[in-house]
Amino acid sequence: MLHWSIIPKNSILDSLKLNSANANPSEVLASLKKVENIKQLHEQLRASDNPPLIFPVSAGVYSGSLKSDSLSAFDQLIFLYRNLCDRRAEAGAIYSYAIHKALNGDMDKALLMFNEALAINIALKNNEGMIKNYQNLARVYAFKGSYSEAIRTSDALVDISTRARNNTSLANAYMSLARSWTSQNNFQEAESIVLKKALPLLYYKLNDKLGAIKCYDQLALIYQSQKRFSEAKWFNIQSNLLARKINHPASIVNSLINLAHVKMAIGDWQLALEDIKEAEQLAVKNQYKFHLIEIKKDLNELYGKLGDLNAANLALSQFSALKQDLLLPTNINTNQTIDF
Numbered sequence: 538m539l540h541w542s543i544i545p546k547n548s549i550l551d552s553l554k555l556n557s558a559n560a561n562p563s564e565v566l567a568s569l570k571k572v573e574n575i576k577q578l579h580e581q582l583r584a585s586d587n588p589p590l591i592f593p594v595s596a597g598v599y600s601g602s603l604k605s606d607s608l609s610a611f612d613q614l615i616f617l618y619r620n621l622c623d624r625r626a627e628a629g630a631i632y633s634y635a636i637h638k639a640l641n642g643d644m645d646k647a648l649l650m651f652n653e654a655l656a657i658n659i660a661l662k663n664n665e666g667m668i669k670n671y672q673n674l675a676r677v678y679a680f681k682g683s684y685s686e687a688i689r690t691s692d693a694l695v696d697i698s699t700r701a702r703n704n705t706s707l708a709n710a711y712m713s714l715a716r717s718w719t720s721q722n723n724f725q726e727a728e729s730i731v732l733k734k735a736l737p738l739l740y741y742k743l744n745d746k747l748g749a750i751k752c753y754d755q756l757a758l759i760y761q762s763q764k765r766f767s768e769a770k771w772f773n774i775q776s777n778l779l780a781r782k783i784n785h786p787a788s789i790v791n792s793l794i795n796l797a798h799v800k801m802a803i804g805d806w807q808l809a810l811e812d813i814k815e816a817e818q819l820a821v822k823n824q825y826k827f828h829l830i831e832i833k834k835d836l837n838e839l840y841g842k843l844g845d846l847n848a849a850n851l852a853l854s855q856f857s858a859l860k861q862d863l864l865l866p867t868n869i870n871t872n873q874t875i876d877f
Contacts, residue, residue, distance in 0.1 A: 562834040562856055569863060573827055578680050579640055585669055588633045611637065628657035628666055636673070644677055651677070664701040671697060672706065675713045679720070687717045704743055711735035712748075715755050724759050731755050746783045750776050750792075757795055761802070770799045786823050790816045794831060801835070806842045813839060830859040 611634035618627035635650035651674050658666030671694035678687035691713040698707035711734045718727035731752050739748035753776035761769035773796040780788035793816035800809035813835050820828040836852035 562837060562853065565856075565860055566831060566834050569827070569830065569860070572863075574680065578676060581676055582636045582639055582673065585673060586633055586636045587629060588636075624657055624661055625663060625666070628654045628661070628663070631657070632666070632670065632673075639673075639677060644681055648674065648677055664697060664703075667697050668694065668701065668703060668706045672709065672713075675710075675717075679713070679717055682720075684717045684721050688714060688721075691717060704738060708735055708738045708743060708745070708748060711738070712751060712755065715759075719755065719759055719762065722762070724763055727759050728756065731759070746779060747785065747788070750779050750785070750788050753779065754791065754795065757799075761795075761799060764802075766799050766803050770796065773799060786819050787825060787828075790819045790823075790825055790828050793819075794828065794835070797835060801839070806839055809835075810839045810843065826859065826863055830856060830863060833859060 611630060614630045615627055615634070618624075618630055631650050632654040635647045635654065638644075638650060639647035651670050655667060655670035655674070657663075658670060671690050674690040675687050675694060678684070678690060691710050694710035694713070695707060698704075698710055711730050715727045715730045715735060718724075718730065736749060736752040736756075739745045739752060753772045757769045757772040757776065760766070760772065773792055777789060777792035777796060780792055793812045797809040797812040797816070800806075800812065813832055816828070817832045817836070819825075820832055833852050833856035837849050837856060840846070840849035840852060
């Protein structure tokens with residue numbers, strides 16, 4: 538099935554280009570991070586979907602492409618399964634329709650439909666369906682900033698994952714809780730969940746090294762948010778060491794940037810510059826555009842602090858060029874509104 542977007546002419550692209558002219562690099566980067574968060578959510582939603590393979594003939598399919606009148610296709614399919622008393626298939630169609638709504642920016646409707654599918658799966662005692670519903674409910678609630686609801690659904694995901702003995706979804710639930718608690722500044726709860734539950738499960742039982750790296754990154758964020766810089770630095774180093782061990786360039790770059798940010802926070806400008814320059818080399822080599830724009834912002838600040846104004850201005854110029862490249866329509870596919 539195709540996931541299609543309906544993007545108005547006055548879209549996020551126009552908003553970003555219009556408002557970024559007078560914004561400082563930190564404001565621009567914060568807004569671009571919102572765009573990246575939307576893209577990440579879309580990727581997670583698409584990956585979790587299991588769309589119906591067959592749509593009603595009247596749904597508006599022409600030459601293999603879904604047309605605008607095919608928006609009623611899901612409704613027709615849901616009606617069909619309901620009349621056939623195939624509740625599992627009905628829940629699946631509603632779930633897929635919810636993903637379609639979320640991908641097109643209607644998060645409130647998506648939440649209603651995820652909950653509708655969840656109710657059916659609970660009645661059917663369909664553990665797999667419940668896990669998928671809770672996962673996406675937690676994602677969308679967190680994206681909307683409804684952290685109390687994200688925590689509630691993540692707690693439910695912990696319960697069902699434990700009963701179903703699904704350690705992968707259990708680890709995801711723990712990390713979802715940690716992120717939500719961190720966003721709520723409940724650092725003690727977030728720290729406890731990662732250290733005592735998520736990290737041991739991912740590192741030892743699942744042997745998921747990328748998952749362990751995410752744990753280290755989350756712990757570093759938790760400590761840095763509390764200005765506990767020694768602990769933040771230590772976990773960033775652990776993240777970096779493990780990323781190098783498994784040869785994962787994106788994680789190496791991310792850990793170097795985070796490590797540099799800790800050093801910048803305590804005024805170690807030269808040491809931070811060394812980390813950022815290494816991150817820059819890897820980001821250029823692997824064409825990590827978003828990492829590069831963050832690196833250029835940091836280089837502008839670091840060279841400014843070190844008194845090298847020519848290098849600072851060059852980094853700012855490169856930052857501006859990368860920003861425009863990142864805002865090309867091919868790089869953004871969403872109708873969410875982002876403000877500077």
